[in-house]
Amino acid sequence: MIGGDDFLPELFRGTEGLIYFSALRNSKSKLPPGEVAHILTRNIKEIKGFRVKWDRPEHECGIYFHCATLKPDAARRIKQNCHHFTSLFSDVDDANHELSRDMARAPCSSRLNIRQH
Numbered sequence: 001m002i003g004g005d006d007f008l009p010e011l012f013r014g015t016e017g018l019i020y021f022s023a024l025r026n027s028k029s030k031l032p033p034g035e036v037a038h039i040l041t042r043n044i045k046e047i048k049g050f051r052v053k054w055d056r057p058e059h060e061c062g063i064y065f066h067c068a069t070l071k072p073d074a075a076r077r078i079k080q081n082c083h084h085f086t087s088l089f090s091d092v093d094d095a096n097h098e099l100s101r102d103m104a105r106a107p108c109s110s111r112l113n114i115r116q117h
Contacts, residue, residue: 005044008065015084017069018042020077023054023061031060040070 012019022038025031036059039050055063066077067086074081 005048008047009044011067011086012042012069015069015086017071017083018074019047019069020066021047021050022064022077023050023059024064026060026062029060036061040075 008019018040019042020038020040023036025033025036027033037050037054039046041047041050051063054061068082069084069086070077070081071083074083
């Protein structure tokens, strides 16, 4: 079983590019909404430091990461900057996306399967 600090290196194994991590304010927070902070890195020590700094009750944030790495020199998390995808998922209730049908035919090797019941 893969878990804890081994999860991200395994998920992003075989990919290139930086990973976008962000601290997003919880929706029920009375603090200002939106992204509070972000980093672009693959360095586990930097990721742990970011998590320790922002995953605290007083910040009322969740820590998220983008499942695609970003192209070299990209700083924004937009579809044109995506480099390597680790996974694709579908939220059938969300009509607010523009995912091309070509994406469904993109090659993707199955390396890590996670099931939630």
